[in-house]
Amino acid sequence: MQKKDIGLGILIIVVGAIVYMRNPLFLSPINLGNTANLIGLFGLFAIGQGFVIMTGGIDLSVGSVIALLGVLFVDMVGKFGVPWPLAMAIIIGLGVLIGLAHGILITRFRLQPFVVTLCGLLIYRGIARGYTAESTAGFPFGSSYPQLEWLTIGRSFGVPHSFLAMLIVAAVMWVVLHHTVFGRHLCAVGKNEEAARFSGINTRFVTVMAYVICAVLASIAAIYFAMFTKSVQPSSHGNFYELYAIAAAVLGGCSLRGGEGSVIGIVLGAVLLQELQNLVNLLGIPSSLNFAVMGAVILLGVLADQQFASYRTRKNTERALGLLQKP
Amino acid sequence: MNVLELKNISKRYGAIQALDNVSLAIAPGEVVGLMGDNGAGKSTLVKVIAGNFAPTSGDILVSDQKVAFHKPLDAQKAGIEVVYQDLAICNNLSAASNVFLGREPTRRIGPIKVVDYAFMRSKSAELFARLKSETRPRDLVHKMSGGQRQAVAIARTLLSDAKIVLMDEPTAAISVRQVAEVLNLIRQLSDHGISVVLISHRMPDVFEVADKVVVLRRGELVADKKASDSSPEEITGLITGAIEHA
Ligand SMILES: Nc1ncnc2c1ncn2[C@@H]1O[C@H](COP(=O)(O)OP(=O)(O)O)[C@@H](O)[C@H]1O
Ligand SMILES: [Mg+2]
Numbered sequence A: 001m002q003k004k005d006i007g008l009g010i011l012i013i014v015v016g017a018i019v020y021m022r023n024p025l026f027l028s029p030i031n032l033g034n035t036a037n038l039i040g041l042f043g044l045f046a047i048g049q050g051f052v053i054m055t056g057g058i059d060l061s062v063g064s065v066i067a068l069l070g071v072l073f074v075d076m077v078g079k080f081g082v083p084w085p086l087a088m089a090i091i092i093g094l095g096v097l098i099g100l101a102h103g104i105l106i107t108r109f110r111l112q113p114f115v116v117t118l119c120g121l122l123i124y125r126g127i128a129r130g131y132t133a134e135s136t137a138g139f140p141f142g143s144s145y146p147q148l149e150w151l152t153i154g155r156s157f158g159v160p161h162s163f164l165a166m167l168i169v170a171a172v173m174w175v176v177l178h179h180t181v182f183g184r185h186l187c188a189v190g191k192n193e194e195a196a197r198f199s200g201i202n203t204r205f206v207t208v209m210a211y212v213i214c215a216v217l218a219s220i221a222a223i224y225f226a227m228f229t230k231s232v233q234p235s236s237h238g239n240f241y242e243l244y245a246i247a248a249a250v251l252g253g254c255s256l257r258g259g260e261g262s263v264i265g266i267v268l269g270a271v272l273l274q275e276l277q278n279l280v281n282l283l284g285i286p287s288s289l290n291f292a293v294m295g296a297v298i299l300l301g302v303l304a305d306q307q308f309a310s311y312r313t314r315k316n317t318e319r320a321l322g323l324l325q326k327p
Numbered sequence B: 001m002n003v004l005e006l007k008n009i010s011k012r013y014g015a016i017q018a019l020d021n022v023s024l025a026i027a028p029g030e031v032v033g034l035m036g037d038n039g040a041g042k043s044t045l046v047k048v049i050a051g052n053f054a055p056t057s058g059d060i061l062v063s064d065q066k067v068a069f070h071k072p073l074d075a076q077k078a079g080i081e082v083v084y085q086d087l088a089i090c091n092n093l094s095a096a097s098n099v100f101l102g103r104e105p106t107r108r109i110g111p112i113k114v115v116d117y118a119f120m121r122s123k124s125a126e127l128f129a130r131l132k133s134e135t136r137p138r139d140l141v142h143k144m145s146g147g148q149r150q151a152v153a154i155a156r157t158l159l160s161d162a163k164i165v166l167m168d169e170p171t172a173a174i175s176v177r178q179v180a181e182v183l184n185l186i187r188q189l190s191d192h193g194i195s196v197v198l199i200s201h202r203m204p205d206v207f208e209v210a211d212k213v214v215v216l217r218r219g220e221l222v223a224d225k226k227a228s229d230s231s232p233e234e235i236t237g238l239i240t241g242a243i244e245h246a
Helices: A003-022 A029-054 A062-079 A084-107 A113-132 A146-153 A161-179 A181-191 A193-198 A203-229 A241-251 A263-282 A287-325 B042-049 B072-077 B095-099 B117-130 B146-159 B176-191 B203-209 B232-240
Strands: B004-013 B016-026 B031-035 B057-062 B065-067 B080-083 B106-109 B112-115 B164-168 B195-199 B212-217 B220-226
Touching: A003 A263, A003 A287, A029 A062, A029 A161, A029 A181, A029 A203, A029 A241, A029 A263, A062 A084, A062 A113, A062 A203, A062 A241, A084 A113, A084 A203, A146 A161, A146 A203, A161 A181, A161 A203, A161 A263, A161 B112, A181 A193, A181 A203, A181 B112, A193 A203, A241 A263, A241 A287, A263 A287, B004 B042, B016 B042, B016 B212, B031 B042, B031 B176, B031 B203, B042 B164, B042 B195, B072 B080, B080 B146, B095 B117, B095 B146, B117 B146, B146 B176, B176 B195, B176 B203, B195 B203, B203 B232, B212 B232, B220 B232
Parallel strands: B016 B220, B031 B195, B031 B212, B080 B164, B164 B195
Antiparallel strands: B004 B016, B004 B057, B057 B065, B106 B112, B212 B220
């Protein structure tokens, strides 16, 4: 665990304690279960966003991907009677294709990630709205899919399965980032692409894979969100979700300049964001102020981190100078 | 036998003739000082040798075999390693990770392959010891001195069994004490039978380690002589053009 992760963990506990003192419902099983569900849903795709950010890129299309793939999943299963495991495979396959498209446009055609994925944001949202003619996609009344529901919105011992899915994904991605060759290369590419290339790393492949991971995790999240909301409104479903993901990753210590980040940090970032949502609800703050609270806390968090970092640098410099002055 | 031989290498960037018929031979363990004014074509020559781009015309021979490099990896496989001016390393990784960047050792845990950090650390500690450098494998590179960073970059070359190491201004931005460290590293490489091409603007450094001095002027090779047969004054004249040829 990195120092930053520990700091974030402490912040989560402090905020939690304050909310609990003002409103003990915070630690009620119902509230914890609901919050864990949301953490799972948002954490799933925040981890993918973190991988893209570590390459020095960004993926703005996540929310639209969740809307488009959500619509398609609901329609495939609800309207066309596609068996749900097949529908899931198709959705994840589409996620792979979307990620490949982003990655190839960025590496082969040298377009900027911001531009590519901004166009993605517009295109996928547009297709979702056009395909449904703006009508809500939903499952037919009376239909039920017990296994699919158990997998997505079920609970074991009160723990939502979306949360467990996120933990599994986080564990896998933790191994990938910190203990595989690909993870090492991802950090190297993000920090110094040229050096990585000169070291013989296939930097294009690494970058493309980061976008594929991001889109695949977004496609899995799309299925979980669709099952959670049960109906998908194409113009609003998933709006701004890319920003939640970016916020979680940045809170979790990913630098938008690339090369830095940890999976634990991203998950903690997602936890803090949901905790703040919860704070707004439980403390009776008007929910219209939701975004303002979130923005203010992220700003303070990043500012504090920056101040700590420059303080540490100053201390280190002083120590080094002190050593020099001794004969 | 020559480790590396260049025959009539030319490189044009549009209207600019960056290299003009450059020929050069380098023997095993030889340290070559490559000098020239800004824009003389030194970096271009390094990039051609390192496979960053092909020359417009001319041949490259490695161990007397003609080669064609399409990408940096091809040159690496032929035993050519480059220590770049500033982009040799990734700041956010440890010294050991940088030494092994692009060729990380792995071990299996069940079905998955994980990076073998323990091996990386012990092997790079061994390499640093061989280079007589005080660099520690676990340290993050962004906390290191310029000299230690060079040690990291150079340890990479030992790892890959390089035949020849190209160094583009390794002493440009570092302190006097660290310069001495880098020059020491160059001698270590040479003692291991590895040839070094050192690009530097610092005349004393070049004369301290180089067996041979080569001068480029506006893309042309105007001197190729033993350091012991030359002098800083002569080389300065060759660089500026006060002396036509040597
Ligand atoms: N990528 C490039 N495109 C166009 N011209 C270049 C490029 N790189 C170098 N040059 C030109 O080639 C000449 C040699 O440059 P360079 O090899 O960098 O010289 P040095 O390293 O000796 O200072 C200069 O005139 C420079 O402007
Ligand atoms: Mg240069």
